[in-house]
Amino acid sequence: MAKNKQLLVAGVDVGGTNIEVGLVDDQHKVHGRAKAPTPSEGPDAVLDTIAELIGSLGEDPVAVGVGIPGVVHEGEVLTVPNLGGWHEQVDLVGGLGSRLDGLPVALGNDANVGLLGEWLDGAAKGSRHVLGLWMGTGVGGGLILDGRPYTGARGAAGEIGHVVVLAGGALCSCGRRGCAEAYAGRRSMAGTAGSMVEAGRTTALFDIMEAEDKPTPTSKVWAQALDDGDELATTLFDGAIEHLGIAVGSTINLLDLDVVVVGGGLAEKLGQDLADRIGEAARPWMLRPSPELRIVVSALGDDAGVVGAASLGRAALLVD
Amino acid sequence: MAKNKQLLVAGVDVGGTNIEVGLVDDQHKVHGRAKAPTPSEGPDAVLDTIAELIGSLGEDPVAVGVGIPGVVHEGEVLTVPNLGGWHEQVDLVGGLGSRLDGLPVALGNDANVGLLGEWLDGAAKGSRHVLGLWMGTGVGGGLILDGRPYTGARGAAGEIGHVVVLAGGALCSCGRRGCAEAYAGRRSMAGTAGSMVEAGRTTALFDIMEAEDKPTPTSKVWAQALDDGDELATTLFDGAIEHLGIAVGSTINLLDLDVVVVGGGLAEKLGQDLADRIGEAARPWMLRPSPELRIVVSALGDDAGVVGAASLGRAALLVD
The missing domain is CATH 3.30.420.40 (ATPase, nucleotide binding domain)
Known part of the structure; x- marks a missing residue:
């Protein structure tokens, strides 16, 4: 097993109420989870919480994917209408990367990312x-x-x-x-x-x-x-x-x-x-x-967002 | 010019009222047109009319593309709700091919084919x-x-x-x-x-x-x-x-x-x-x-369907 150690990717699902994080392998299985209430003080507090949650998982991921309730285009968050304090365009990829020693970070809209999870390994597989x-x-x-x-x-x-x-x-x-x-x-x-x-x-x-x-x-x-x-x-x-x-x-x-x-x-x-x-x-x-x-x-339930987000992170790793 | 003679494809737009046919080059230009009322006696009469219209154009096309007001899936016409006498699934590709000495024939839905024309060379180009x-x-x-x-x-x-x-x-x-x-x-x-x-x-x-x-x-x-x-x-x-x-x-x-x-x-x-x-x-x-x-x-007007249909015929030529 040690020889074939899995490269795990952190999938992050930022919701209006909670942030959920999971370590996901390349078969879309979730190996560890962490969860915290979504801060309402704005982007910096959200990024800090994501970094802490990832740090608490006990194993280092090789990349991070984030699903966020906003419009995401070419890696940029254009608008986040339902989270407190997100009034302007935020460089979430850069801000999170700098908190995580330069890990590759990818972004997606939460609904799209949830469907990605269901499509890769859930109710819409294939x-x-x-x-x-x-x-x-x-x-x-x-x-x-x-x-x-x-x-x-x-x-x-x-x-x-x-x-x-x-x-x-x-x-x-x-x-x-x-x-x-x-x-x-x-x-x-x-x-x-x-x-x-x-x-x-x-x-x-x-x-x-x-x-x-x-x-x-x-x-x-x-x-x-x-x-x-x-x-x-x-x-x-x-x-x-x-x-x-x-x-x-x-x-x-x-x-x-x-x-x-x-x-x-x-x-x-x-x-x-x-x-x-x-x-x-x-x-x-x-x-x-x-x-x-x-x-x-949905077959994955709460995990859909985490699995879908992780797949974005894994894809970022491939192109990085 | 004779050395570089254009390979023309016939684009056929089958409407509820008229059938329009044009000879189209690979730059989506229409070189000749013919038109006849759509027969209401069913598929055979429609196929005969298409073959006659193509024959009347004065130059032989190398392939034929047809847009038809029905559901088309993988080259088969599944339903044609708005034309008289089309009560069952019709082998339009085979029936038209046999009337035209085995020319390659491709099929599409009329609205899709019209948009294809506008996308290739009209208002939605690029x-x-x-x-x-x-x-x-x-x-x-x-x-x-x-x-x-x-x-x-x-x-x-x-x-x-x-x-x-x-x-x-x-x-x-x-x-x-x-x-x-x-x-x-x-x-x-x-x-x-x-x-x-x-x-x-x-x-x-x-x-x-x-x-x-x-x-x-x-x-x-x-x-x-x-x-x-x-x-x-x-x-x-x-x-x-x-x-x-x-x-x-x-x-x-x-x-x-x-x-x-x-x-x-x-x-x-x-x-x-x-x-x-x-x-x-x-x-x-x-x-x-x-x-x-x-x-x-629309930039192509009536020609959108003919141009789009011809592009399907040209694609059929490539895979034939």
Whole structure:
């Protein structure tokens, strides 16, 4: 074994809540993990935390790959809309490299990187035309087209959450009306639930949230409320599925995919049943779906981002 | 010149109304054209007409490429929904080859082939991420992604006309409610105009149609009515633009394109003004468009399909 020692790459998944790091081998297996809350003080604090987490893994990686919730183009982070203090373009590759003795560092968008993990070693392994649909605070997406990751002209592709499904409908956090995310993002759903409670409706959603000591209704909170048969939570969630189905159906009509992978916190809690429900909601909108089309839940769960990010790091090593 | 004689390829554009054929050189220039109404008696009559048109060109091509309004996958025509008598899978390559002394024949979907023409030598020349949007009887589309034609898992990609822009809205000819085509396809717009006339509204649309001796309101008829300031035609056309804008905006969010080419009969009549109006309608729905995004009218017009089809024929020659 010592002779054939694996070269491990650190995969880093920077989320709005936590940063997760794993050491990943060239067969996409994760050998060690570490996790910390995402600092809200801006880029320097985030880079420090990533470097500390990598240092805590006990073994030195040969490269680092990072998935970040922002627009990444040619290795540059263009915008990071959902993390505190990221107001300008940040040289994340240089800043992290200098904290890690010049290790090669590669960058990707978190949704794209998560799909990369699922495509390399998860639910979309071996597929050529894939949509990754991530249900979280918002609704994110990534694409594999013709057997290659697709990020578009400037790295901003995959925004299935901002496919407009009902023009003029519900207000989205992006300021437009009728995006899929306005119905199916956890932040939007919580906002709607709050308004309905103010208007006199009842739900256990916020009681569960408080009992769980969470600042907002998390996936776990939603899963609990749905499991308890909470009427308002069920109505909102049915609406989320219905509107996601329209966005997925339109995307199939546009891209003739063979796999849709459903991931994110809610997918981890609800499993294949969530993917099946989205599939049922999407089918009526599809014109000519491939007979082999599959709509499946993420196989790697939380590890998808770490595995995908590590693969970017490994690729950086090859070209370095 | 005789020493360097060009090898010409026949490009065939099979439309719902006409079949157009051109002899195209390797610089995508069209050297001769022929045209005939599309027979409605089914595949054999269509193949006979194509062979006759090619024979009438005066010079023998070395290969043939055909764009057809149907789903084409790996050289097979899977479905041809809009031509009379095409009820089953047809061996168009074999049937045409045998009529043309075994010339190499290649096949593509008409919208994809039209975009191929614009990408090789028209409005999208040199671009890597392109949507072709064809406004005709229906609304068709084609995609160039990452610098390559994209047709999806089974050749059915590009259906921007069946991106759902207002779920539950206007009835589309595909049977769904709220597709872009239900608002912007000429067939749908004529249906809506007819219903509104029955309900007491007035329009010159059908008078112009009769004066032009057309069975349905063609692009020319619409252009005339719009030019005359016909109120109903203007209202319907404004709605078409508005809903196409939503579909284009969603597609940009999903694919981060750098060019949208607007073509088809209406684009030929209305020019860049049509593309500008669609761009204006799309911008408010875009999340993070590339700063270099252009929305432009077709540069090749009617020749786009012929040039694109010929390029497929030329490629078939190379692999034959």
